[in-house]
Structure formats: C-alpha cells, structure tokens
Amino acid sequence: MKREPTTPESALGPASTAASADLFPIFQLTPVPLWLEDWSGIRRLVDQWRKDGMTDPAAFLAADPARVRASMEAIRIIEVNAATLRLFEARDTAELVGRLADVFQGAMVESHREEIVQIAGGAAEFSSQAVNHTLSGRRLDIQLKGRILPGYEASWERVLIATEDVTERERARRGLAESEAYAMGLFENSPVSLWVEDFSAIRELLEDVRATGVADFRIFLDVHPEFITRCMSEIRVVAVNRQTLGTFRADRFETLLSRLGDVFRDQMVHPFKEQLVDLWNSRLFQSREVVNYSLDGEEMHFVMQFSVLPGHEADWSLVQIALTDITARKKAEAYLEYLGKHDVLTKLYNRSFYNDELNRIERRKTETFSVLVADLNGLKSLNDQLGHAAGDTLLRRAGEVLAEAVRAPWTAARIGGDEFTVLMPGATLAEATSLMNSITELCEVNNQFYPGADLSLAMGVATLLPGERLEDLMRRADLLMYEVKRRFYETSGADRRGLPL
Template sequence: MFDLAPVSLWLEDYSALRLLFERWRDLGVTDLRRHLTEDRTRIEECSAVLRVIKVNQRTLSLFDARDLAHLVDNLSLVFRDDMLGSHLEELVRLWDGNTDFFSNTVNYTLAGRRLDIQLSGSILPGYEANWSRVLIAIEDVTDREVARAKLAVSEAYARGLFEHSPVSLWAEDFRGVKRLLDEARRQGIQDFPVFTDVHPVFVQQCLSEVHVLDVNRQTLDLFAAPDKATLLRRLGDVFRANMLNHFREQLIDLWNGKLFQQREVVNYTLDGGELHLLMQFSVLPGHESDWGLVQVALTDITARKRAEAYLEFLGKHDVLTKLYNRSFYNDEINRIERKNIYPVTVMIADLNGLKAANDSLGHAAGDSLLSRMGEVLQKAVDRQSYAARIGGDEFAILMPGADERDGAAMIDTIDRMIEINNQFHSESILSFSMGVATSRPGERLEALLKRADEEMYKAKRAFQALQASDEAAL
C-alpha cells in the first residue's frame, strides 16, 4: 500500500530533531519561533538532522529521482528557497507538543522544476516518545495553484478595468425586478406601458428591488460621494425627480426582452448638482435567465447638454437682452395665425435715447440701456406672453388671448417696472415709446402689427416733441 499509493509518501526519522529541541530547551529557549527567526540557519540545522528512511515509487517519479539514494543525496535541491517559511511553522507546531502538521509549500524536483505541494505529516502511533517514525504525505497541487494564480491575475485585471474605468460603472442585481415582471405576466398583463402608466406604484416597487452590488472610483467622483457606503446610503438623493420616468422606459424595454439598452437620463450629485448622463444598461452574459448581474455604465454628457441648450437658446434669443429674437418672433406670429387665436394684443416698444447714449457715452452705455430694457420686459410678461427684440432698439410683446384691458395693464406694468429700474440707475434714464393694439374680428396679424407700430410712432413723436420743448426752454 505504501509503495503503490497515488500520492508521495515519506517515512522519516525525527528523533534527532527531538534531541535538538531538548538541547535548546536546556539552554533556556522558550519561544522557538523567535529563536528560529533570529537566525535562519537554525531552520536549516533542523532540516539537516531529519533522516529519510523510505519513500514510495510516486515520490521518485514526482521528484525525478532514480532511487532513494539519488533523492537523499540531493535533498538540498528539493527543500530550498520558499520552503523555509512553511518549514518553520511545522517545527513550531511540533515544539508546542502537536503530533501532526500541515502546510502548503513549495518543493523542487531534481531537474529544477518547481512543485506547489500540499504537505501533511504525522508522528506514527507508538513513536510519540522519540519521533523516530514520521509519515509525510505530499500531494502535487501545481496545476491547481497555477490555475488559481491565473484566476487571481484575471480577477485583478477585471477589477482594474472596473475600478479605473473613465466612466461611472455600477454592478447591480435585477433579480427582484425580474420576479415582479414575471408575476405581472402570470397575472395576465399584456399592455405593460398602459399598466405602468395606470399603476406608477409598480414602477416604484420595481426600483426598490434594484440592489447595487458595487460601484467604481469614477462613480464616487462623478456623484461627489466620499465613499461607497455614503453613496449607497443616499441613493434617494441620486435617483429622484424625473428618474422614475426614465426607469419606467427601462422596464418597458426589459418587458420586451431588450437586455441591452441605451438612453439619456438625469441624476443628481450628493451636493445637489444636476447630471445629464448617457446610460448603457446590459444584463451580463450568463445571467440572462435571472438578471442577477447587470452592468450600468454612465457617461457624463452634462457639458454637451449645456452646450446644446445654449445653442438652442441662441437660436431663439437675443444674447444681449436675453429676450426672444426676431426669428422666434416671426415663427410665433405664424403659429398664432395658423391656430386662428383670437383675440391677440401686440405691443411695440422703441427704446428712447439709444443713439444719443452711444454717441455721447459709448456703445457700452447703449448696451447697458438695452440690457436694462430686456430686464424690464422679462419681468413684465407672464407665461402666456412673449417679449422679443425685433430690431436694434425696437421690441415687441405678443399676447395671445389678451384683449384691450390686458394691453393697457401691460403698459401700466412696464411703466412701473421702468420707474423702479431708474431708481437704481439715476445716471442714465430708461425710457420707452410704446404702442399697443388688439386684433379685431377677421383682422390679419399683419394689419394688427401695423396698427401697433403706428401707435408706437405716435408715442415716439410725442416724446421727441416734449424733448425738443424742454431743450428750447433751457
């Protein structure tokens, strides 16, 4: 049985080691670990007194030895380098009175090949007093350790890709979501979009079943989180507002079997900042049946969305006054006429004194007047009305659905706003010439705008006459 055993077996004599231990004890050694660590040659001294009595055939083939003598004569090639550390632990265990020991260590064949081994040894019954018979079994676990090392490298590589990805990565568990969707199918739900529209609480319930398993470093930076625990504890601050609408769309795609999704969403940082994100959602391979592992990648597109919003703003607004521009004004007139909205009130306003300000004080002073006029008109109009800069110093307010009284009220509001504005800018007085008109039954908008324009010019001529009179009096 010894010779034919499928593992390497060694029968050894440790009696000289026991005598060496007794001598050290007589010399006052109480802590063998410290004694051996202080001088590593003492470990080699212990190994040198061990005597190999017999090995089996598996041992000879494993260590590339011709016979026992060949093996014993070259034990220094077998037990070296990495083995000393584990051998120290075996010696300490025997010193402490144990009759067996176990370790994972390294040996070498006589040809120099490294062996990862699992070693177990035991003092045979009846030999506890002198340790003259110790049986050692060695199992070659090199393939297992190589596979484990490769797995560790692979895991480290995957973890590195996850942790250092330049985009925010989330590992999530969607099994609870799948259970709820499957249950909805069993209950006979067919039109899932209508179902979620009628039962928004179901969407909220599904969201509560999403479990975040891990996030990477970029996620913490993106969401202004000091650590993972804080982020996971405050997910309610991240996923709020319109998030449920985005999640509902995500559920509809999952209901329809779409396990990879891409859409733009809005989340929030822990300090309240708004984030526009491109979300890429994927059920990872091997988890299609239960959705137990899902990866969500979030790319920050906030800067792009802001640029798009600004470009859209520029397409409809005047940069200086922040009011709508001539293009928007024309489009709105066409819309009002197409929809045949009645009544419609239009106010045309001209900024008084712009040329004089530019000539005497410079264009910066003129721009300041235009900017102040924009402030006044923005505060004066409500959500149903539109204020636009339609020329250099000419402005218009479109008031769909407004009658004469609304027009008169608008002029009063603007007059009050001008008075307040001038209190803060006494060095430069803001003044408008305004004309207002309300549409008549069957009247085209072109005619309405012409009447409002004529009213503005009447006010402009009256202002100029008064200004000339004041100058003549001086």
C-alpha cells in the same frame, strides 16, 4: 538537512524484521511520493524552546526566523520511495538528498513554520502547502501531509510525509485569481461609471403583474405611476467602481448606498419607465439616455448601457450598468438651442423665435390676442456720445425690465437693434395696457439703481380685431409706438439722432 544511510529494516521502525521486510516494498511501490524522515532533532529543539518559555509556538517562531531554519537543518531524511524520485527527476535517493538546496529554494520556511506550530501543539499529524522544484528547475506546487509513526510519538524519530503534486490545480487557481484581478482592474479603472446591481426584486414585481393578466404593460404604468417608484426603490446596488464615486461626488461606497434616493429621482422616472417596458418585453440588453443626480444635487445626463450578466438571465440577480457622462454635451446642446431662440445681450427671445411664435399663433387662430411693441429712446445718441458699451448696458437693462414684467404664456423678444415686442395670446386690450403701465413703472425703478442714462421705452399696444390679420395688428401697434416716441423727442428737446431741435 542531513541524511544517514539506513537499511530498509531500520528505516521502517521498531516492528519485527519480518514485518519491516514486508512493509518496505509497499513503501517503495506506493504511487504517492513518500518521504521517511527523522525529526528527533526537531523534538529536542521544541523541548528546549519550551524550557526557554515558549507558550505560543506561532508567535515564538515568528519572533526569530533563525529558529525555523535551525529546525529545518535538524531533519534527517531516511528514505524516499520511487514515486518521489520520479516526481523530483532524481536518479536515486543519494542524488535527491545531495541536491536538496535545489529542491527547497528558500520557499520552505513559511510552510515548515506551520508544520512545527501544528506538531508542537500536540498533533500527531500536520499539513502544509509549499513550493518545491525538480532537479531540472521546474516549479512544483506541493500539498504536504505528515504523520508521526506509531511508537515514535515521544521521540519523533520516524515521520512519514506524503507529497501530492498540485501544480496544475494551483496553476489554474493562480490563473483564475489573475483573471479576476484583471477583470476587477478593468472594472475599478474604467473611465466610465460602472454599477453592478441586483434586479431580482424588480423581476418578481413584473412577474406578479404579469400573473394578474396585464397585457399592455405601458398602459398599466400610465395608470399606476406609483409602480415605477416602487421598482426604483427595489434597485439593489452590489458594487460600483472608482469612477462612479467621483462622478456622483461620494466619498465612499457606503455613502452612495445610503443616499440612492437622491440619485434615482425626478427626471429619471421617465427613462426608467421605458427601461421597465423593455424588461417586460425580455430586452435584457438596453441603451438609452437617462438622468441621474449627484449627491450635491447636480442634474447629470448619461448614456446608459444596461445588460443582464450571462448566467443570470432567469432571475436578473446580477446586471451591469455602464454610464457614459454626457452632461457637458447636453449643456452645450441646451446652450446652442438657447442661442437659437434667445438674444445674447438681453436674454430675451430673438427675432427667429418671434417669427416662429407669430406663425404658431396665426395657425391657432387665437380669438383674443394683443401685442405690445417697444422702442428704446435715446439709444443712438447714447452710442454716439458714450460708445456702444453704454448702449449695450441700456439694452441689458431693458431686457431685465421686460423679463420681470412678462410672464408665460406671454413672451418678450428683441426683434431689432432697439426694438422689442411682447406677444400676448389671450390678452385683452385692458390687460395689454396694464402691462405697458407696469413696464413704465419698472423702468422708473430701474433708473433708481443705475447711474447714467435713464431707461425709457416708447410703447404701443393693440388688440386683434375680428377678421384682422396679424400683420395689420403689428402695423397698428407700431404706429401707436411711433406716436409716443415722436412726443418723447418733442418734449426732450432732441431729435432721434441726439441733436438739439
């Protein structure tokens, strides 16, 4: 940019000298920073560009940045007012014009392009936002507004430009944008599943129920379980983070949104009922274990942290839910619980469960109760001859047979090395005998599918007599089983140790 010395009268335009003299003090005393510039050089460039075929100023200037720089160099600064000198920390106009390179540090090209696009389109006014710097180097965010003065519409020889310092506003805006970006970064990159949801429809449903005079909401839900399902269907998901998509096996947010019915179902109903009860009682911050489902059908366990976001307590239109995945922990707990009640080798119940179940049955004083006791034939000789791996295989096969034959409420348990029992509450002697025959048949079927040693069980059944203790019942069943086992070894030609008789 260049500057030519001018007098106040010539600077202000074609008005009379007296009028110009009157206007010049107003220009200087205006508290808004003002620049008076000559854009006639830009007008000549625009006319030439049109001759060169410019029809779309924006595309034309974007195609060659040198055109914008040529336009900037064609500007002549005629005068600035005192407010401009103060804003840019200049002693006088000469110093400011002499150091324009410090004021416009390469950040003016884009904003000046917008100005040319506006004025080349026929507008007498234009505006833009730019970054300038004071002579001391301080950043200034500038809101610029320009106008071709009346009488100069053809030549653009006089353009008045007002520059408003919007540094604080822009600093606040950038700070807000940075805060939003930081918050969004925390949301998107959180290692737990985060959901932002709209519960306003659920709140309205609860208020409708309250308006009917319902006092005990929990009883209401017990009587109207469909209300829980209705509320579940009214959950509106606003946003989820990246971890959520990965956790629930969704390729994108829209996919998850379209299949919420697959996520919120079955075992989620009970914890969601408790969540509704808490909301009914104005507990807007909650924590509990919940069950959801991934899109591929996996049951997933979470610790849910639920909170209505500040400012939305009146309508629940924005709530945040954090889900910490505890599925692995739940599986480990279930497995430990399973190990506490089951025999690892046969997958049947173990002796600990058997003792607890026997005590429970005795406390209930079941009127009809039968028991089956079984002992695996030939296990000792098989272990001695082929090793314990072969014996373990035979035990597993016994577990398969008993698991197939026994159905709830009856339970089969391995209570010793080769000893098994079936507890049969409610079973008559005929039913117990029928079960024993079914087990024998299943052993024969099992032998057809496995090579090597045959699976054979010595079994005895007994039914509880009036006034008889369970301990005596078990002893009677044992004696019957041992009699069967004795006959087995007598007919097989081997003793229990696998030695010839």
